Amino acid sequence: MCYSAQVWTSYRSYQRMYGAQVDFPAFLDLFQRRQSGEKILMPKGLTDAFKHGEPESDDEAHCQELVRAYDTAQIPILQEQLFTQRRRLVDAERSLSVKVTKKATEDLRIAPKKISDLMRKLDDLERAESKERDDRIFAGHYCPVLIMDAGGQLIVRPMRFLCRPAGKPAFYDIKYPGTYNARRDSLNGFWKGLFGHTHAVVMASAFYENVKLHRLEKRDLSVDESEQNVILKFIPEGGQPMALASLWSHWTGKDEHDLLSFALITDEPPLEVSDAGHDRCPVPLKAGNIGGWLGAPAATKKDYDEMLEDKERPYYAHLLAA
Numbered sequence: 001m002c003y004s005a006q007v008w009t010s011y012r013s014y015q016r017m018y019g020a021q022v023d024f025p026a027f028l029d030l031f032q033r034r035q036s037g038e039k040i041l042m043p044k045g046l047t048d049a050f051k052h053g054e055p056e057s058d059d060e061a062h063c064q065e066l067v068r069a070y071d072t073a074q075i076p077i078l079q080e081q082l083f084t085q086r087r088r089l090v091d092a093e094r095s096l097s098v099k100v101t102k103k104a105t106e107d108l109r110i111a112p113k114k115i116s117d118l119m120r121k122l123d124d125l126e127r128a129e130s131k132e133r134d135d136r137i138f139a140g141h142y143c144p145v146l147i148m149d150a151g152g153q154l155i156v157r158p159m160r161f162l163c164r165p166a167g168k169p170a171f172y173d174i175k176y177p178g179t180y181n182a183r184r185d186s187l188n189g190f191w192k193g194l195f196g197h198t199h200a201v202v203m204a205s206a207f208y209e210n211v212k213l214h215r216l217e218k219r220d221l222s223v224d225e226s227e228q229n230v231i232l233k234f235i236p237e238g239g240q241p242m243a244l245a246s247l248w249s250h251w252t253g254k255d256e257h258d259l260l261s262f263a264l265i266t267d268e269p270p271l272e273v274s275d276a277g278h279d280r281c282p283v284p285l286k287a288g289n290i291g292g293w294l295g296a297p298a299a300t301k302k303d304y305d306e307m308l309e310d311k312e313r314p315y316y317a318h319l320l321a322a
Contacts, residue, residue, distance in 0.1 A: 002180075002181055002207045002208070002209065002264050002266055002280065002281075002282050003138065003139060003180070003181075003208065003209065003210060004136060004137065004138045004139075004207070004208040005136070005137055005161075005202070005204045005206065005207045005208065005244075005264070005282070006132070006135050006136050006204055006205045006206040006207070006208075006233075007135060007136075007137055007143050007202055007203060007204045007205075008135070008143075008144060008202075008203040008204070008241070009043045009044075009045030009046040009048075009049065009134065009135045009137075009143055009144065010045055010046070010048075010049035010144070011027070011049055011144045011156045012049055012053065013144075013203065014144060014146055014154075014156045014203070015156070017203070018146065018154050019154065020146060020154035020155060020156045021153060021154065021155055021156070022060075022155075022156045023155055023156065023157040023158075024057060024059035024060050024063060025059055026157045026158055026260065027050070027059075027063050027158050028059050028062055028063050028066070029257075030042075030142060030158055031050075031063055031066035031067060031070070032066060033257065034066075034070060035066055035069070035070055038257075040142065041138075041140050041141045041142065042141060042142050042143075043134055043135060043136060043137055043141060043143060044124050044133075044134040045130065045134040045135040046142065046143060046144065046158070047067045047070075047071070048128075048130070048134065050063045050064045050067045051064060051067045051068055051071065052128060071125050074121075074125055075122065075125055075126075078118055078121055078122050078125070079122070081114075081118055082115065082118040082119065082122070085111050085114045085115045085118065086111075086115060088107050088111045089107070089108065089111035089112065089115065091104075091107070092104045092105075092107035092108040092111060093108065096108060135205075136208075137161050138161070139161055139162045139177070139180040140160065140161065140162050141160070141161050142158045142159065142160050142161070143158065143159070143161060143202070144156045144157070144158060145157055145158070145159040145200045145201070145202055145246065145248060145260075145262050146200060146201045146202070146203070146294065147198075147199070147200045147201075147248060147294060148291075148294035148295055152295070154294070157260055158260065159200070159248055159260040159261050159262045160259065160260065160261040160262070161180050161261075161262065161263075161264075162177075162179055162180045162261055162263075163179045163180065163182070163194075163247065163248070163249055163261045163262055163263035164179070164249060164251045164259055164261050165179075165191075165193055165194060165249050165251070166193070166249045166250060166251050166252070167193070167251075168251070170253055170256060179263055180263055180264065181263055181264055181265075181266045181280070182194075182195075182246075182247050182263040182264065182265045182266070183265075183266055183267075183280075184265055184266065184267040184268075184283065184308060187247075187265070187301075187305075188301065191247055191263075194247040194248070194249055195247060195301065195304070196296055196297055196299075196300070196301040196304055197296055197297050198247060198248050198249060198250075198296065199245070199246070199247060199248070199293050199294055199295075199296040199304070200246040200247065200248040200262050200294070201243045201244065201245065201246060201285065201290055201293065201294060202243075202244045202246050202262070202264065203241050203242070203243060203244070204241065204242050204244050204282070205235070205236075205239070205241055205242070206233050206234060206235045206236075207233075207234050207281075207282055208231055208232065208233050208234070208321055209231070209232050209234065209273075209278040209280075210229050210230075210231055210278075211229070211230060211231075211232055211276060211277035211278050212227050212228065212229060212230075212277055213227075213228040213229070213230050214227070214228070215277030216230060216232070216276055216277045218275075230320060231320070231321040232276055232277075232278070232318045232319070232320065232321060233318060233319050233320075233321040234273060234276075234281075234316040234317070234318050235316065235317050235318070235319075236284070236314035236315070236316055236317075237314055237315040237316070237317055238314065240314070242282070242284035242312065242314070243284060243285045243287070243290050243312075244264050244265075244282045244283065244284055244285070245264075245265045245282075245283040245284075245285050245293060245307075245308060245311075246262045246263060246264050246265060247262065247263050247265065248260065248261065248262040248263075249261055249262070264282050264283075265282070265283045265308065266280040266281060266282055266283065267280070267281060267282075267283050267308065267311075268280075268281070269281035270313065270315075270316065272315060272316050272317075272318075273316055273318075276318050281316075283308050283311050284311055284312040284314070285307060285308075285311060285312065286307075286310060286311065286312050289307040289310065292307060293307050
């Protein structure tokens with residue numbers, strides 16, 4: 001499973017590369033819902049594209065206003081939380097100097113991490129220079145996704161990286177928490193309502209996988225040894241961006257907001273990925289197949305399956321993720 005990926009979080013990258021039009025009203029809707037208190041998860045790179053850019057339309061300018069207002073409002077909230085955790089840490093240290101208690105011990109363990117997390121969030125809000133983590137998405141995060149409309153125009157829309165197929169109940173997110181990936185061998189089963197009908201592309205520079213340490217080290221577990229998980233970052237040799245084949249859905253519900261969401265298609269891994277201890281890999285499309293893939297449902301499912309088979313095959317180097 002590709003549980004996380006380093007993707008193009010700026011819609012401007014898709015504009016430059018593909019001449020795509022941006023669905024600013026869809027971005028605006030997300031920012032308005034977030035402003036009203038709904039939990040909308042977005043990587044910093046997505047919001048920074050609006051925060052620091054030069055708007056060229058009223059909708060784009062409105063997006064910028066909402067992003068800046070949200071970030072400004074978050075600063076005193078985070079500062080208050082930081083003050084609370086620092087006080088918690090001081091109280092725990094003072095309490096432990098007198099008597100060891102379970103509460104003080106737990107506070108001493110938890111508070112430093114919360115302080116570090118809050119300081120990083122504050123730094124993220126105030127810095128303008130980009131960092132690698134700004135473009136990393138996890139299940140439930142929104143990012144720009146490339147699709148094609150019925151007229152053949154390429155469109156960039158924000159979608160959630162956790163697909164809820166149209167027509168399914170909202171509890172699918174909980175019942176099937178792995179729907180951020182669409183296994184190629186289930187495209188004509190679980191995903192048959194989307195495969196051949198609603199295709200997308202997400203541009204990525206790397207993907208992340210959970211692997212077992214003993215598998216990475218190519219050994220059996222020793223006696224009484226527990227499995228240990230490590231996270232590997234896989235990067236295509238040469239650093240070329242990958243056009244990852246995806247499926248997307250426009251879900252509508254009676255009492256909920258419309259949801260645009262997507263899943264990355266995964267397949268059997270190349271040797272270097274399986275040797276590192278993982279059994280799945282995203283599918284990078286060849287440049288010549290991107291238009292045909294996005295043109296669904298213009299071709300047959302057999303044609304689309306051939307595009308997935310005729311994929312790019314870069315060598316994936318890996319390293320331990322920070």
